[in-house]
Amino acid sequence: MDLIDDDGPDGESGPGDNTHEFTVSEISGAVKRVVEGEFAHVRVRGEVGRVSRPRSGHVYLDLKDDRSVLSGVIWKGVAGRLPTQPEEGLEVIATGRLTTFPGQSKYQMVIEDIRPAGAGALMAMLEERKKKLAAEGLFDPARKRPIPFLPEIIGVVTSPSGAVIRDILHRLRDRFPRKVLVWPVAVQGAKCAPEVVRAIEGFNALTPGGPLPRPDLIIVARGGGSIEDLWGFNEESVARAAAASGIPLISAVGHETDTTLIDYVSDYRAPTPTAAAERAVPVRLDLLAWVDQQDARLTRAMTQATGQRRQRMMDLARALPRPETLVATAAQRLDLWGERLPRALIAVTRDKRVALADAAAALRPATLRRGLVDRRQAVGGLSARLAPALVRTLADGKRRLDDRARGLRLSVIERDTARKRGDLDRLAARLATAGRAQTGGWRDRLEALERLRQTLGYTETLKRGYAVVRAGDGVVTRKADAEVQGALEIEFADGRLGVIPGGGGAAGGKPKKPKAPPPEQGSLL
Amino acid sequence: MSDKPVEEMSFEEAMKALEDVVGRLESGDVPLEDSIKLYERGAALKKRCETKLKEAEEKVAAITLDESGAPKGTQPFDTP
Numbered sequence: 001m002d003l004i005d006d007d008g009p010d011g012e013s014g015p016g017d018n019t020h021e022f023t024v025s026e027i028s029g030a031v032k033r034v035v036e037g038e039f040a041h042v043r044v045r046g047e048v049g050r051v052s053r054p055r056s057g058h059v060y061l062d063l064k065d066d067r068s069v070l071s072g073v074i075w076k077g078v079a080g081r082l083p084t085q086p087e088e089g090l091e092v093i094a095t096g097r098l099t100t101f102p103g104q105s106k107y108q109m110v111i112e113d114i115r116p117a118g119a120g121a122l123m124a125m126l127e128e129r130k131k132k133l134a135a136e137g138l139f140d141p142a143r144k145r146p147i148p149f150l151p152e153i154i155g156v157v158t159s160p161s162g163a164v165i166r167d168i169l170h171r172l173r174d175r176f177p178r179k180v181l182v183w184p185v186a187v188q189g190a191k192c193a194p195e196v197v198r199a200i201e202g203f204n205a206l207t208p209g210g211p212l213p214r215p216d217l218i219i220v221a222r223g224g225g226s227i228e229d230l231w232g233f234n235e236e237s238v239a240r241a242a243a244a245s246g247i248p249l250i251s252a253v254g255h256e257t258d259t260t261l262i263d264y265v266s267d268y269r270a271p272t273p274t275a276a277a278e279r280a281v282p283v284r285l286d287l288l289a290w291v292d293q294q295d296a297r298l299t300r301a302m303t304q305a306t307g308q309r310r311q312r313m314m315d316l317a318r319a320l321p322r323p324e325t326l327v328a329t330a331a332q333r334l335d336l337w338g339e340r341l342p343r344a345l346i347a348v349t350r351d352k353r354v355a356l357a358d359a360a361a362a363l364r365p366a367t368l369r370r371g372l373v374d375r376r377q378a379v380g381g382l383s384a385r386l387a388p389a390l391v392r393t394l395a396d397g398k399r400r401l402d403d404r405a406r407g408l409r410l411s412v413i414e415r416d417t418a419r420k421r422g423d424l425d426r427l428a429a430r431l432a433t434a435g436r437a438q439t440g441g442w443r444d445r446l447e448a449l450e451r452l453r454q455t456l457g458y459t460e461t462l463k464r465g466y467a468v469v470r471a472g473d474g475v476v477t478r479k480a481d482a483e484v485q486g487a488l489e490i491e492f493a494d495g496r497l498g499v500i501p502g503g504g505g506a507a508g509g510k511p512k513k514p515k516a517p518p519p520e521q522g523s524l525l
Numbered sequence: 526m527s528d529k530p531v532e533e534m535s536f537e538e539a540m541k542a543l544e545d546v547v548g549r550l551e552s553g554d555v556p557l558e559d560s561i562k563l564y565e566r567g568a569a570l571k572k573r574c575e576t577k578l579k580e581a582e583e584k585v586a587a588i589t590l591d592e593s594g595a596p597k598g599t600q601p602f603d604t605p
Binding site: 148149150160169172173176177178179180181182183184195198202206211212284287288290291294295297298301302304305306308309 | 535536537540543544546547550551553555557560561564567568571574575577578581582583584585586587588590594595596598599602
């Protein structure tokens with residue numbers, strides 16, 4: 001009954017009185033058994049809160065609704081298999097069991113499977129992403145690169161097994177066999193998005209013509225599946241890698257009705273993998289036929305061009321008149337004029353001879369002589385006018401010179417000289433004033449410095465009652481030194497006095513030549 | 526007419542150039558001298574197109590990856 005007494009002060013008997021006493025571990029174990037027994041398999045609907053993914057590979061997350069929070073853990077092995085990776089804000093249904101964590105008085109859910117709570121939840125998240133990427137301009141049609149007409153090398157990012165790669169290769173072979181590099185990736189599950197991103201980036205990183213040649217075109221393909229299966233292609237990282245690809249990219253994910261995020265950023269969205277192969281290459285046989293056709297047109301056009309010209313030449317040749325008819329008229333006219341030529345020559349000669357006879361008749365020496373006399377008279381007239389003209393020109397020049405000379409006056413020069421002399425005097429006066437001011441300043445400073453020197457000198461100290469003791473050329477500052485001297489000289493402010501140490505009285509009439517102490521001597525100052 | 530040598534043209538470039546040559550020759554208003562040059566160019570372009578079409582060789586390889594996921598080489602790819 002001790003136990004009961006301890007448990008309650010009333011000490012009355014009742015069901016409470018018999019309550020078993022647990023240790024902490026016992027009660028924790030009991031709770032664990034109850035919780036794990038009762039909630040060995042539960043489905044919980046809630047919104048994913050904070051998600052953390054430490055390096056261990058386990059995923060820790062919170063499930064929450066508007067009032068409560070439930071801690072959850074997804075062990076590493078399970079996390080890798082999940083078709084949908086938990087993301088913050090996603091409405092999910094988690095399946096698993098509850099367990100307790102006695103060390104911290106906590107319980108949590110061990111999640112075995114996690115699915116979006118209906119397609120609506122995923123679609124809502126996808127819509128959010130679409131809006132975000134569209135706002136960044138990643139869906140802009142101007143960003144889309146043209147798909148090459150005939151790529152040399154095609155890079156295919158898809159699962160190496162399955163119908164998709166087979167369909168693509170078959171269709172390529174049918175249309176135009178090409179070099180194909182397959183980059184194997186997981187097309188669903190947690191590894192899907194990172195592997196697809198790495199593949200797109202990896203193809204872009206290859207060097208054209210290298211040992212692993214860079215493709216001219218990338219096809220990212222996957223067959224149909226549920227929205228959860230296709231979810232990797234809705235990841236933002238995949239869309240961004242596709243948008244950043246320098247190589248034109250065709251997306252072909254799922255069936256025609258499935259549109260994933262990568263389809264919005266790819267340069268061409270093919271409804272199916274087969275359609276992607278069709279967009280990737282033209283049909284070789286069609287092209288061969290086309291080339292033949294062009295060849296035929298080329299030959300026909302050339303034949304036609306020469307044929308038409310030949311025809312035209314023949315037509316023109318036919319229209320040419322006969323050569324004889326071209327010259328007949330001319331020949332007739334030649335005959336006619338040829339006949340008239342000698343007669344015309346004879347007539348002309350006759351006329352000229354008559355004209356010569358007339359002209360010769362007028363030519364006589366008297367006529368020549370008359371011409372000479374006339375010219376001599378003209379020369380005589382001109383030479384008579386020559387001398388007066390010279391005299392007149394000289395007179396004119398002299399008159400102009402006189403005019404100028406009168407205008408030349410000494411007074412103008414004198415006035416100018418006087419003005420300049422005035423300027424010189426003023427400048428000289430200013431120079432003298434400035435000089436005086438300058439030397440005055442220097443003198444004042446010199447006097448001030450001299451006063452300062454006097455003040456600082458030891459002679460001023462003498463005026464205050466100190467004396468300098470000298471012996472010969474040295475200054476004596478110690479008694480011991482003074483005692484050994486024969487004669488000392490004491491300098492006062494008003495003069496010097498010679499003394500004999502120990503002897504008393506003045507030493508001789510003529511003081512020994514004093515030696516000026518060094519002005520900088522510290523002991524005096 | 527492009528300055529690029531015919532031997533360096535891609536199929537598509539050669540195709541466009543050939544179309545252009547045929548079109549001009551068919552228009553019939555090219556002087557005879559030029560039309561002969563055009564015809565020769567057309568023949569070269571046609572040959573280039575055929576060469577590119579003959580390069581239809583199928584070769585499929587799968588990229589092999591190292592532990593870090595970086596490409597290290599290729600291996601023949603057998604259609605499953």
